[in-house]
Amino acid sequence: MSLSQEVLQEHLDDPAVLCCRRPAGTLLSGQDFEDPTIFDDMVESNLMTLSDDGLSIRQALGATLASDAEALTQLTPDMLTDSVQKDESALEAVSQIQDKEATPASSKQSVESVPTINSDGTLHLHIDKSEGIDLDIPLGVLPSIAPAEGMKESVSFKAPAVEESIPDKVLRTLVKRDYPVHQVVLGSQTSYADGVLSIDRSLVDQAKESDSLVKDITMDVIAPNARHVYSNTIMDVIPIAAKAEGKLGEGITNVLSGAVFVLTGMDEAGVQIHEFGSCEGYMDEKIRFGRPGCPDDSDIMIRVDVRIEEGTGMERRGPFAAHSACDVIIRAIREKIGALSTEDAVNKEVFKDVRRKGRPRVVLVKEIMGQGAMHDNLLVPSEPCGVQGGEKNVDMGNVPVVLSPNEVLDGGIHALACIGPATKEITRHFFREPLVEALQNDEELDLTGVVFIGSPQVNDEKSFVSSRLGxxxxxxxxxxxxxxxxxxxxxxxDFSENIEQIGSRGVPVVGVTFAAYQGQLVVGNPYMDAMIELNKDEKGFENEILADNTLTADDARRAILMLKNKMSGIPIEPPERRWDEAIIKDNQKLAR
Structure with missing residues (x-):
């Protein structure tokens, strides 16, 4: 790739290597040189070699090629017809041309008179260059603003003061009422009272009938002190929540804390329902308890294990059948807890969608799986974290869809994806998404919304969807x-293209992903200069521990700080060639 003037300035003393084939007689400029930041990787991969006899960009700039030269050729003195540049005359010439282009002719004109506000309520403006025209404009027709810098205010006139702060506008309010669960009992009825959740065992039979692909279901209760039990791969962790008032994203939602549903599954042939990696094994070893998407240390787990028709685990219909069956059981509980009284709640959380005028407007974009097969998600179901009423992002063409922050935090996403367990954002993750919460509560920012965009399988579809996001x-x-x-x-x-679509429109953008060692980025663009690493594994791998490498509150703080720095024009240092946990720790200290 060719070098912009800004990048050229940063790499004048790096080796001069051609980015593309160039014919003899080419007068070398920034557009002819390859980006030096890729040289180490290219050399390590034996795709190029660098000699100590080569020229620097500073030396080659402005010289002329003596003969044709291929891409990735390092320039040496014998390849140039002109004498090697020993000074910065060529660079200065380029800078002067750019400065001339960037400076409008009017910038050379000085302001020869200053407008004044008269005591009679008029604005007097004298312009020398137009034959001495004088303008008297009644201030009553002008906006109520304070005098700008450079204006003189008459003693007898006091301009209307600008309000120091504009009140926030609350668009909607969501209240989550907390009802604790201390015990879960499988019995003959479904109810909640005094911290005891009872679940009717016969719901399992109803769940089996929900889809012909479901061949068997078992349900059991796993206490916090009895987690060393073997389990099939974990497909999802689902909160127990129901609307008490209003629709999704506003009103009141009743939440049972201290207990969550854990959906596990395999097919009739014993194949785990997964794609890249699975987390079957002992549950105390295969779950990163306390992550936003996982059960907490003290949570009771209600495990629903579903066996689906052989060979359907890698199709959309197979995993969806398992999720639908589990939702039959949870839906029966929702019907009971939606009417719980306020007096029985032990706590409540209040979430507000707020417009903060005068603060930087920011948007959160969440890329979700959408390649088809088992990669899908449900958006905006009828009930928090539910299945019924939700729209599948694959069926919508993976195009970007905007949700309010409150809709996200009220269970507006039911995750169906069966990707690698360590990087999977499951349903409970969205219910308490740390980046949404942090942005929503940051009084220095105006969070406009949360955009969900799928990642299609076909490249042409990827480009179309990304362009719609832009x-x-x-x-x-x-x-x-x-x-x-x-x-x-x-x-x-998709991640790279989405960042480019945003960045190319002049919007500062920060990317957040797992990369580390195993997931190293193989694509990139100039706008991927501010990245947050989500890896938590010591060796940088997808370690098949549920949600281990997913976004946490610490990651959210780093991402927001980096965005603020980028919007403010504060330089962000380029990354090391290899993932380095020490850099993450240093950045984390800055964000706290």
Missing amino acids: SQIEAMEVDGAIITTEGFGNNHI
Whole structure:
């Protein structure tokens, strides 16, 4: 790739290597040189060699090629017809041309008179260059603004003061009421009272009838002190929540804390329902308890294990059948807890969708799986974290869809994806998504919304969907964006293109993903200069521990700080060639 003037300035003393084939007689400029930041990787991969006899970009700039030269050729003195540049005359010439182009002719004109506000309520403006025209404009027709810098205010006139702060506008309010669960009993009825959740065992039979692909279901209760039990791969962790008032994203939601549903599964042939990696094994070893998407240390787990028709685990219909069956059981509980009284709640959380005028407008973009097969998600179901009423992002063409922050935190996403367990954002993750919460509560920012965009399988569809995201962000007129993605590999293609679509429109953007060692990015662009690493594994791998490498509150703080720095024009140092946990720790200290 050729070098911009800004990048050229940074790498004048690096080796001069041609980015593309150039014919004899080419006058060398920034557009002829390869980006030096890729040289170490190229040399390590034996794709190029560098000699100590080669020229620097500073030395080659402005010289002329003596003969044709191929791409990735390091320039040496004998390849140039002109004498090697020993000074910065060529660079200065380029800078002077750019300065001339960037400076409008009017900038050379000085302001020869200053407008004054008269005591009679008029604005007097004298312009020398136009035959001494004098303008008297009644201030009553002008906006109520304070005098700008350079204006003189008459003693007898006091301009209307600008309000120091504009009140926030609350669009909607969501209240989550907390009802604790101390015991879960499988019995003959479904109820909740005094901290005891009872679940009717016969719901298992009803769940089996929900889809012909479901061949068997078992349900059991796993206490916090009895987690060393073997389990099939974990497909999802689902909160128990129901609307008490209002629709999704507003009103009141009743939440049972201290207990969660854990969906596990395999097919009739014993194949785990998974794609890249699975987390079957002992549950105390295969779950990173305390992550936003996982059970907490003290949570009771209600395990629903589903066996589906052989060979359907890698199709959309197989995993969806398992999720639908589990939802039959949870739906029966929702019907009971939606009417719980306020007096029985032990706590409540209040979430507000707020417009903060005058603060930088930012958007959060969350890239979700959408390649088809088992990669799918449900958006905006009828009940928090439910299945019924939700729309599948694959069926919607993976195009970007905007949810309010409150809709996300009220269970607006039911995750169906069966990607590698360590990087999977499961349903409970979205219910308490740390980046949404942090952005929503940051009084220095105006969070405009959360955009969910799928990652299609076909490259042409990837480009189409990304371009729609770019147009949407442009229409939102935001000042900054953060984009996250789950998983790695194929969806990093979408991740890179989505960042480029946003960044190319002049919007500062920060990327958040797992890469580390195993998921190293194989694509990139100039706008991927501010990245947050989600890896938590010591060796940088997808370690098949549920949600281990997913976004946490610490990651959210780093991402927001990096976005603020980028929007403020504060330089962000380029990354090391290899993933380095020490850099993450240093950045974390800055964010706290």
